[in-house]
Amino acid sequence: MSIIQFKEANCKNCYKCIRSCPVKAIAFINDQARIVEEDCMLCGNCLTVCPQNAKIVKSEVDTVKGFIRKKEKVYVSLAPSFVSAFENADEVWLYAALKKLGFTYIEETAVGAAQVSKKYDQLIKEKKMKNIITSACPSITLLVQKYYPELVDQLAPVVSPMIAHGKMLREMYGPRIKVVFIGPCLSKKDECNDLQTRGVIDAAITFEELDAWLLEEGITDDIDLTDEIKGVRELRARIYPVPGGIIKTLESRNNKNYQCLSVDGVERCIKILDSIKNDGLENYFIEMNSCSGGCIGGPCMKHIKGGFLEARRRLLTYLKRGLKEEKLVSTRDSKVDLKRNFFDMQKKGAVPSESAIQGILNSIGKFTADKELNCGACGYSSCRDKAIAVYNNRAQLHMCLPYMRERAESMSNLIINTTPNAIFALNEKLCIQEANYSAQKIFGLNKSSLEGKSIFEVLECGDFQFVIDSKKNIYDEKYYYEKYDMTVTQSIIYVPDQNIVVVVIKDITDEERQIQKMHKIREENVELAQKVIEKQMRVAQEIASLLGETTAETKVALTKLKKSIMSEMGDVK
Incomplete structure (x- = not known):
């Protein structure tokens, strides 16, 4: 399951995530963005720039809650940038809050950072590497392994402070404990599952996730602050999160073997890597951090009011205060193995002809x-x-x-200018903004003189004013323009977003004339039919009259004949 996930319904095809991705590890399939996991360096840029909040980070908070519910001993490796992430809470409050959530023990990741710096010092003194690129930032190690495999041997073969600290916690408190890292970094979630270091850190959660968890549990400022705060022997290691922080922790930072250089931000890191690859740069110790501004500019940093400057000030203040408070100093050292190997992870796509x-x-x-x-x-x-x-x-x-x-424009223009209907676009003052070819032809207009002219100078109809005033549309209304001896059906439509009126007019003059002609023919036919009917009725009446007279005469004759016959029959008897 990808660490960065997309909410399909929210992706609006703005392509801002691709523009911000330094390695173009985002694919668009069926109008939906997808992370290409094998190419992703987990810098988190796509998270911070997405205007639709369409991207989310895979959370392991439920996993950590499960550890606590099972009564596991859960130890926290806390990134020192925490003082820059929680605006109204100092380290004492946060330690106590974490204890209230159920964590067994809290210690700063700077404990491991101090040991990592010692390894860097050793590499500088040995001077066996062409250049030394720090391996503290997992996004940088992914970038080099996936996109600059020829520079893999220039990555310092040392684990990150998180892994170093996890190993140290297990060395001191036993291998069966659960270790959870809390920090501003997205790529730490991936580093937990790296084959070389798997099992050292059981879960990684971000400051943003921690803040949501604290709110969910209702943990406020009103909590017990009696827990002892644990510190580090090398308090300078707390400065790791700011640009140049690693270099400041080195005993050999002023050495003659390598020139020390700090680079932050993916784009600048890529430029430096290109220079090393193409220009053959040598003898540099390069502190690289993918986040602009270092870890306090991380993609999952809970940003405070004042931004980077305030975050940096809070961290430096915390560092200086720690140097003065002897009670924060621990004398613990470690002999755990901090060696790390890096490999060619490049996946080459097909190269088209x-x-x-x-x-x-x-x-x-x-x-x-x-x-x-x-x-x-x-x-x-x-x-x-x-x-x-x-x-x-x-x-x-x-x-x-x-x-x-x-x-789209060519298709729209094609449709508008080839339709036989006249189309006008009017502004809020009912002045003509646009008129298509049919409108010019039907009403005998010249386009050059149309723009800005009132529609009433062309068409006399009160419906235009009614629509702009009432914002009610009129559809397919029949209207006769005496000036043009023209009958039309017209729709007058108000477009609220642009505050304009669109008029669509269909010339139905010929149809109306044909209808009137047919109506006249029908009237003439009806009149003719009526005359025929009347004539037929007169003939029928005359025939009926004649038939009536002859019938009466026949009846009289037959009656006389009947009586005569009956009389004769009576004489016979």
Whole structure:
């Protein structure tokens, strides 16, 4: 499971995370960002820049709570930058708060940092390495192993202060204890699971996670502050979190074997590594920290009011105060093995041919070099880099914003200017801002003289004023413009976001004339039919009259005949 995770619903395709990622270890698949774990150096830049808070950090707080519930002995390795993370609480309060959460023992990671500095001193004195790049920052060691494998032998073969301190705690209190690191660092979560150091640190939680946990438990300033505070023998090691802090802890910092240099921030570290790789720099002891401002600028640092300057001031004040308080000094030393090996972890993606790259560029309208804007909006530094990412299924074609905008604009213009309907865009004063080709043609207008002209100078209709005043739309209303002898159906739509009115007019004059012609024909046909009916009725009446007279006469004759016959029958009898 990835340490950095994305909330799918929140990713808005702004590509800010890719732009901020120094190694482009983010892929976009189906419009959703994904961390490419094998390439990620866990610098945390994508966390801090995401405007949608779409990225979250895998939490191990529940794991630590489980240790405590099971009555395990849980020891804390506390990064000294804690004094810069909790604005209204000093170290005494935080130690007591951690005890209240259920931790068995709390000690500063600076205990391990002091031992790491001794190893660095030894490497400087031996002068066996071309350059010495500090290995205290896990993100830097990942960067070198994944992207500068040829410089792996220049990483100091020493564990980080966290691992050193974890080993020392287990050396003193037994291997069965649980050790939890608390600090501002994201990559420490990954370092806990490194094959070489697995089992030394059982879990790592951030200051932000700790703060949320304290709030959840309702732990406030009103707690028992009687617990003894444990310190370190080498109090200078508390300065590790600030740029140049490691160098200041070295006994041999003014040596002649190596020139000491401090570099913080991923971009600057990459530039230095490029110089070492390409320019053959030698005899440098380089303190590298991926976070700008050192550990007190970490991605999971609980930032306080005053920012970096206040965080640095609080840490230096804590260091100076500790130097004066003998009760904080511990005389413990250690003989644990602090050796660490580093390896080539580079994963090379497929390298497309020049024709494949050009084919991808052509598919987004970049047929010539001048079309390759290299604007960086997609997150990649050049159009070619983005094309390579597309080839490796890490990016999508439509991530090119200039191309998509140009395409959208051309499609919109094509639709608007080819529709047979007249379209006007009016501002809040009902002055014409835009009129499409059909509007100009239908009403015999000249585009050059249209802009800024009142719609009432073109079309006399009170509905425009009604819509802008009432903000109520009118749809498909039939209207006759006497000036143009034209019948239309028009929709007048208010757009609140832009405070404009859009008018869509369909000329139905020919249809209306055809309807009127057909109506006249129908009226004539009805009149003709009525005349025929009336004539037929008269004929029918005349026929009926004649039939009535002849029937009466026939009846009289037959009656007489009947009587005559009956009379004759009576005589016979």
